[in-house]
Amino acid sequence: MIKSAICAAIVSLGFAAALEPSSAKADAGGLSFWLPGAFGSLAAAPGVPGWSYATIYLHLQSSGGRDANFVLPGGGRGAVAVGLTDHADALVQGITYTSALPVLGGQAAFTVLGAPGNVGVGIGATLTGPLGNTVSGVRTDNRTTFADVFYQGTLKWHQGVHNEMVYITGNIPSGTYDPNRLANLSLGFAAFDAGGGYTYFDPKTGNEFSVVAGLTYSLPNSYLQYQNGIDFHIDWAASKFLTKTVQIGIAGYYFQQITDDSGPGAVLGGFAPDV
Numbered sequence: 001m002i003k004s005a006i007c008a009a010i011v012s013l014g015f016a017a018a019l020e021p022s023s024a025k026a027d028a029g030g031l032s033f034w035l036p037g038a039f040g041s042l043a044a045a046p047g048v049p050g051w052s053y054a055t056i057y058l059h060l061q062s063s064g065g066r067d068a069n070f071v072l073p074g075g076g077r078g079a080v081a082v083g084l085t086d087h088a089d090a091l092v093q094g095i096t097y098t099s100a101l102p103v104l105g106g107q108a109a110f111t112v113l114g115a116p117g118n119v120g121v122g123i124g125a126t127l128t129g130p131l132g133n134t135v136s137g138v139r140t141d142n143r144t145t146f147a148d149v150f151y152q153g154t155l156k157w158h159q160g161v162h163n164e165m166v167y168i169t170g171n172i173p174s175g176t177y178d179p180n181r182l183a184n185l186s187l188g189f190a191a192f193d194a195g196g197g198y199t200y201f202d203p204k205t206g207n208e209f210s211v212v213a214g215l216t217y218s219l220p221n222s223y224l225q226y227q228n229g230i231d232f233h234i235d236w237a238a239s240k241f242l243t244k245t246v247q248i249g250i251a252g253y254y255f256q257q258i259t260d261d262s263g264p265g266a267v268l269g270g271f272a273p274d275v
Contacts, residue, residue: 027228027257032216033171033191036253039212039235044165044199046107046156049100056092058115079128090117090147090185106157114174115147121182141182148174148186163199167214168192179223191218191228206241208249226265229257 063085094113120142127135152169170192177188195214200207212235218228232255239249260270 027218027231027261032228032231032255032257033187033218034193034214034216034231034233034255036233036255037235037251039197039210040237040251041208041210041239041247041249042199042201043210043212043235043237044156044163044197045201045210046158046163047096047098047109049098049107052096052098054092054094054096056094058088058090058092058117060089061087083124084122086119086121088117088119088185090115103155106155109154109156111152113150115185116144117147117185118142118144119183119185123182139182143181143183145176145183145185146174147176148172161200161202163201165197165199165212166194167196167212168194177223187221188223189219189221189227191216193217195233203241206247208241208247209236209238211236220263221265224265225263227261227263229259229261229270232256232258 063083092113092115094111096109096111098109099107120140122138122140124138125136129135148171150169150171152167154165154167156163156165171187171190173188173190174186177184177186179188193214193216195212197210197212199210202208214233216228216231216233220227234254235251236253237249237251239247241247260266262270
């Protein structure tokens with residue numbers, strides 16, 4: 001169950017980044033490589049040694065829009081309305097190997113994931129001029145393709161109710177990214193994320209708390225000449241086990257871009273964060 005949740009979270013990163021929202025506030029398209037909430041309950045708890053395989057179906061769908069009014073130098077007024085719809089369906093497949101031999105006194109595991117899928121994007125815009133005349137346009141794109149290959153390595157230590165972890169994760173661009181198309185499942189650049197976490201888990205009381213923090217560094221998108229800034233994130237979760245297999249709890253996250261976007265493609269500025 002824990003491995004499946006990690007697999008879904010990692011692969012979702014590529015899908016989310018491919019479906020650009022209507023408002024970009026940080027990173028390319030307003031989204032980063034990291035998906036907030038990727039780590040949850042028992043994040044740093046050790047797993048079962050050996051090989052494991054996970055298959056997960058993902059469906060993502062969103063829509064958004066924005067209206068804006070403008071005033072021409074001569075005093076004329078107009079408006080522009082933009083709408084965006086997108087969806088993605090993918091079959092995530094991942095393989096994890098958890099070592100039975102201690103590594104630096106801890107338990108090492110490595111996961112590789114990939115996913116074929118279908119993604120569709122539609123953008124519509126309407127411009128209303130000062131005399132009330134309107135001009136409208138719609139552009140859509142749909143394709144069945146592959147996401148990037150994602151990987152994650154973890155090293156976990158266990159001492160009674162206390163568990164610690166360090167991790168590194170990233171992607172290997174699949175080559176299916178097309179800068180001339182709206183619909184992409186791959187990112188178009190390589191990114192790396194590393195950090196550490198802690199889990200308190202007492203099997204006797206069923207009480208559990210986990211927190212994981214990390215930093216994301218993205219290489220430039222050579223097609224767009226755009227490089228995301230460095231992102232900082234914290235994921236946390238607290239739960240109570242009602243039985244050995246059933247638990248209830250809450251989860252949350254904090255996410256903040258800490259450096260500007262850069263490159264010739266960042267024509268709208270670096271989106272300097274307000275910290």
